Amino acid sequence: MSDESEPGQQSRTDTILGWLVAITFIVLLWNIIQMPRTVLEEREPLMFFHYSMGLIVSILAAIRIYWWLREPAPEPPSELPVASFGFNRAILFALLLVFAVETVIGFVYAWGAGHDVVLFGVHLPAFIAKSEPLRMSMGYFHSALGFYYLMLFVIWFAFGVYQKIRYGVGLKRLFPGSSV
Numbered sequence: 546m547s548d549e550s551e552p553g554q555q556s557r558t559d560t561i562l563g564w565l566v567a568i569t570f571i572v573l574l575w576n577i578i579q580m581p582r583t584v585l586e587e588r589e590p591l592m593f594f595h596y597s598m599g600l601i602v603s604i605l606a607a608i609r610i611y612w613w614l615r616e617p618a619p620e621p622p623s624e625l626p627v628a629s630f631g632f633n634r635a636i637l638f639a640l641l642l643v644f645a646v647e648t649v650i651g652f653v654y655a656w657g658a659g660h661d662v663v664l665f666g667v668h669l670p671a672f673i674a675k676s677e678p679l680r681m682s683m684g685y686f687h688s689a690l691g692f693y694y695l696m697l698f699v700i701w702f703a704f705g706v707y708q709k710i711r712y713g714v715g716l717k718r719l720f721p722g723s724s725v
């Protein structure tokens with residue numbers, strides 16, 4: 546599909562998947578912001594929501610990665626040098642990869658901490674025993690990746706603005722949609 550796309554445009558499937566990752570991630574971000582603002586005794590529903598929403602974001606990111614590797618790469622916008630476009634793509638790929646692995650770490654973290662993991666209302670058996678070293682190590686990883694993706698977002702936007710100034714390429718491509 547994308548081999549038929551114009552330069553600076555991605556395929557319809559990539560566009561739809563991009564939107565789905567973005568929308569579900571915004572919902573998850575709302576949940577991530579609410580969790581620490583909510584007293585511990587009332588946090589459980591938010592955590593259950595976090596597990597399910599996090600899983601959805603990760604699955605969509607994994608599908609997007611699969612599609613990325615399967616389909617021919619989109620062509621850069623005509624104003625943009627290939628190497629500069631490649632840097633954008635590398636940031637985006639790293640972001641998707643972080644979303645995809647956060648859930649794996651999240652599950653180990655939750656079970657290591659002895660949390661009851663509920664997905665879409667279904668209580669899962671604990672596949673990993675409660676363990677303080679696991680809780681600590683995976684908790685650090687989970688948090689660190691949380692900050693890492695924020696950093697990737699900042700680099701993404703800062704570099705996109707630089708490309709706009711340097712090469713005159715539009716800013717629409719920095720948001721979900723068909724422009725790359």
Ligand code: HEM
Pocket residue numbers: 573577580581592595596597598599600602603643644645647648649650651652654655658660662684687688691692
């Ligand atoms: C794309 C998916 C996910 C992202 C981006 C994400 C991100 C985050 C962030 C930023 C926090 C708050 C910082 C922290 O306390 O470490 C957090 C907390 C947490 N996450 Fe995730 N998470 C995702 C998926 C999951 C999944 C699927 C699980 C488990 C099944 C999980 C388990 C946890 C736990 C146990 C906490 C600590 C909550 C608390 O004690 O307040 N996460 N997550």
